[in-house]
Amino acid sequence: MDLNSHYTKLLRFCYMKTGNMETAEDITQETFLKFWESNTYKDVGKELPYLYAIARNLCADYYRRPHPEMSYVPLEDIADEEQDEINIDSLALKEVMKMLPDDLKEAVILRYANDYLPSEIGKIMNISRFAVNRKLKKALQLLKSGLEEGGRNDG
Amino acid sequence: MTDKDIIRLVKDTYDVNPGVKGRSFIREHTKRKIHLSSIIMMQLKELNPLTIIITICISVMGVLLTFIKNYSSSIWVCSSIMPLAALIITADLGRSKRHQMTELEMVTRFSLRMQKSVRIFIGGMLGLIIHALIIPFLSIKSGIAPCISVLALGCPYLFTSWGCMLITRKYHNTESIYGCTAIAMSSAIIPIMVKTLLSQFNKGLLATIGAVILASLFVAITTEIRKYLQEDRNTTWNLN
Numbered sequence: 001m002d003l004n005s006h007y008t009k010l011l012r013f014c015y016m017k018t019g020n021m022e023t024a025e026d027i028t029q030e031t032f033l034k035f036w037e038s039n040t041y042k043d044v045g046k047e048l049p050y051l052y053a054i055a056r057n058l059c060a061d062y063y064r065r066p067h068p069e070m071s072y073v074p075l076e077d078i079a080d081e082e083q084d085e086i087n088i089d090s091l092a093l094k095e096v097m098k099m100l101p102d103d104l105k106e107a108v109i110l111r112y113a114n115d116y117l118p119s120e121i122g123k124i125m126n127i128s129r130f131a132v133n134r135k136l137k138k139a140l141q142l143l144k145s146g147l148e149e150g151g152r153n154d155g
Numbered sequence: 156m157t158d159k160d161i162i163r164l165v166k167d168t169y170d171v172n173p174g175v176k177g178r179s180f181i182r183e184h185t186k187r188k189i190h191l192s193s194i195i196m197m198q199l200k201e202l203n204p205l206t207i208i209i210t211i212c213i214s215v216m217g218v219l220l221t222f223i224k225n226y227s228s229s230i231w232v233c234s235s236i237m238p239l240a241a242l243i244i245t246a247d248l249g250r251s252k253r254h255q256m257t258e259l260e261m262v263t264r265f266s267l268r269m270q271k272s273v274r275i276f277i278g279g280m281l282g283l284i285i286h287a288l289i290i291p292f293l294s295i296k297s298g299i300a301p302c303i304s305v306l307a308l309g310c311p312y313l314f315t316s317w318g319c320m321l322i323t324r325k326y327h328n329t330e331s332i333y334g335c336t337a338i339a340m341s342s343a344i345i346p347i348m349v350k351t352l353l354s355q356f357n358k359g360l361l362a363t364i365g366a367v368i369l370a371s372l373f374v375a376i377t378t379e380i381r382k383y384l385q386e387d388r389n390t391t392w393n394l395n
Contacts, residue, residue, distance in 0.1 A: 003185050007177060012169045021171065029180050090168040093161075112162045113169035143161050 006048075007032070009114040010055055016097070016109045017059040027062060031055040052124045089147075096146035104139040111136055191273075198273045206247045210281050213240045217289035221296035229297050233289055234307040234346035240285055241315035242339035244278045246332060249323030268384055275380055282312060306365040307349075311342040313372035318342075320379045324386060 010031060014024035031054045035047075038054075097105055103125065110121045111132075118129040118136070125132065173181060213236055220229040248271075290304045318338035322331050353361060 004181050007173055007181055008171075011173060011177065012171055015171050016169055021174065024171070025174055025177050028177070032180075032184070087168075089164055093164050093168050108165055109169060112165040140158050140161055143165075144156055144158070147156055147161070 003032070006051070009116075010051065012113045013052065013106070013109055014055055014059060016105060016113070017056075018062060019094070019098075023062060027055060027058045030058055034058075046123070048120065049124050049126065092147055092150045093143070096143055096150065099146060100139060100142055104135055104142065107132055107135040108139045108143070194269065194273050195277065198270065198277060202277065203247050203250075206243050206281075209243045210240060210285060213237075214285045214288045217285070218292045221289070221292040228350065230293055230299050230304060230307050231346045231350045233293065234311055234349075235343045237285070237308050237312040238315040238339040238342035240282065241312045241342075242319060242335055244281050245316050245319035245323070246335060248274045248278045249320065249331075271384055275383075278316075282316070286312070303362065306362065306369055307346065309369050310365060310372060311345055313369065313376055314345075315339045315342045317372060317376045317379055320376070320383055324379070324383055 007028060011024055011028045014027045014031075015021060018024050018027065031051060034054050035051050038050075097108070100108070106125060107121060110116045110124060111118070116124070118132040121132045122129040127135075216236060217233045220232055223229060286305070286308055289308060290301055293299045293304045294301050315335075315338055319335040322334040322338070325331075326334065349361070349365075
């Protein structure tokens with residue numbers, strides 16, 4: 001397993017789920033540590049679905065936990081956030097993405113940000129590649145209408 | 156806005172890369188890949204130089220013996236010196252066990268199983284080189300059939316290797332080398348006994364018995380290598 005490439009892809013997935021770079025980084029690292037420590041993984045060749053299942057569960061746990069105080073945010077992340085603010089389109093996309101169902105969001109990130117093939121996404125999400133293609137098509141339609149609606153409201 | 160624009164926007168928005176913490180995590184957990192040949196070279200460097208020197212000496216001695224004209228016993232002398240080669244090689248393979256350094260070897264970059272496998276491979280190759288050097292000369296110079304040479308040289312060599320590996324596996328102390336020496340000396344006597352028996356028994360029958368013994372020794376040594384490799388599977392750290 002190429003750690004560098006999988007780490008970056010999993011980081012994007014967690015960033016999409018949490019919306020916070022620092023939290024995404026923590027969850028990504030925790031995912032890998034759990035994956036390596038796990039004694040339950042037996043199905044050789046299904047590392048990717050197992051890895052993403054751990055990440056998905058950890059992200060869900062993150063939302064279940066109360067977050068009373070603000071956490072420390074490194075300067076570079078603040079810089080990232082400022083850069084995001086400048087990019088209106090990215091902000092708009094993030095807002096529209098928030099409104100999409102979880103499975104559509106996952107399909108979009110895995111396909112367009114992580115460049116996985118529909119067959120690989122199917123394995124990760126435990127659905128057929130035809131279902132993946134249907135979800136991607138639906139997600140693109142929703143994103144398009146959401147962004148256009150946002151644009152009209154701003155205008 | 157087209158689908159292509161949306162896809163590009165998704166790519167740009169979520170094109171995040173690991174931060175300082177992430178990069179150090181990757182660096183810390185990335186295993187450096189190493190080629191098998193590099194491990195063999197590393198283990199070769201760890202081999203006792205005396206093992207190499209004695210192996211070369213035995214090979215040269217065996218080859219020189221075949222040059223002695225009208226000397227029919229050269230095969231039996233070669234056969235008698237083979238256990239010494241086996242003793243030297245197996246003693247070097249099992250040195251970590253004898254000196255109780257197994258735990259220390261467990262913390263190195265490679266698994267103990269990998270190190271042992273590589274050492275056995277090196278030992279096997281050394282044995283093969285000796286045989287490959289002596290057998291053709293015995294065939295050319297002394298006119299002995301290669302299959303007979305294989306039996307005469309292979310049996311004592313494999314018997315000593317098997318015995319030494321068994322003793323090293325059973326007794327984890329420096330004294331085990333005495334047991335190995337005893338086995339090597341016993342194996343060295345066998346060719347002399349066979350030479351005596353040769354005049355009394357049918358040569359064909361003795362060759363068949365020799366072939367059966369050689370095959371049995373192959374099975375025995377394969378089993379012993381498997382046990383030797385599996386032995387430290389459950390070795391745990393002594394934290395007391």
